[in-house]
Amino acid sequence: MTLEDQELKKAGLKVTLPRVKILQILENCSDRHMTAEDIYQALRDSDGDVGIATVYRVLTQFEAAGLVERHNFDNGPAIYEIDRGEHHDHMVCTETGKVIEFHDAEIENLQERIAAEKGYQLVGHSLVLYVKPKSS
Amino acid sequence: MTLEDQELKKAGLKVTLPRVKILQILENCSDRHMTAEDIYQALRDSDGDVGIATVYRVLTQFEAAGLVERHNFDNGPAIYEIDRGEHHDHMVCTETGKVIEFHDAEIENLQERIAAEKGYQLVGHSLVLYVKPKSS
């Protein structure tokens, strides 16, 4: 029983081949941020016959189970990353496409305060900074 | 020559019926935030025969001309609003769908600083707070 198997069990999900493989791909990918299509290609390149529909279905379940997070940058496809329990926001380089994670406690606090000022309770947020290399 | 006509001329766009009507709809809509489909329906209800493709085309041109702003909330359709030149971010009520605008100079500054710290220059950002009524 591998580590991935245990994670799936813990999440109350049956341990199937597609699920294990997708979890491994997400854990081993270099920059931690992949689209469903990226994962589908990675599966295809390695061996198996996993349909794109399964990739989406599994990712949605993983999200519901708290194993991965889904983000929507601008208008492209959604990107997925392993949820390590450390909340962070993203910065995307408009020239290289590079994704950088960051966390700022002050911004988080201000968000709470702004919601409260308008009579609401914050339940979530999405913050993406679009940036370019300093000198260009 | 109406006000809308002048705005279009100033933006270097030919004054056509679809463009004038779409601009009016956006200016008169109650909460200032509409999807392309909303606008298409509003046109349909009033009278004319404007295709959905034209609605999208015109909105894209308006955006390029700085007349409207497009925003992508989560994974639904894009929403459009008249650009009054006052930058603001959005808060969306997860229960009522209500959209509330806000602006916070401090958050804006922090964003600049964070980008700079990582060696980048901020070129844009997207911040959406998902909220619910305080007592529920």
Add this chain to the structure above:
DNA sequence: AAGCAAATCAGAACTATTCGCATTTGTGGG
């Protein structure tokens, strides 16, 4: 090892948006 619910596959369907092309519509020049 058998049974059964859960998961998967392939392909169709769906939503949001854009494209191609034949037709129509504004606009500047005469």
Add this chain to the structure above:
DNA sequence: CCCACAAATGCGAATAGTTCTGATTTGCTT
């Protein structure tokens, strides 16, 4: 004021991303 011509439009088809459907397979329970 009218004409010509580029620009804009309408419609339907195309695309991208994602979800659904229904028949088949797979993994957990005993």
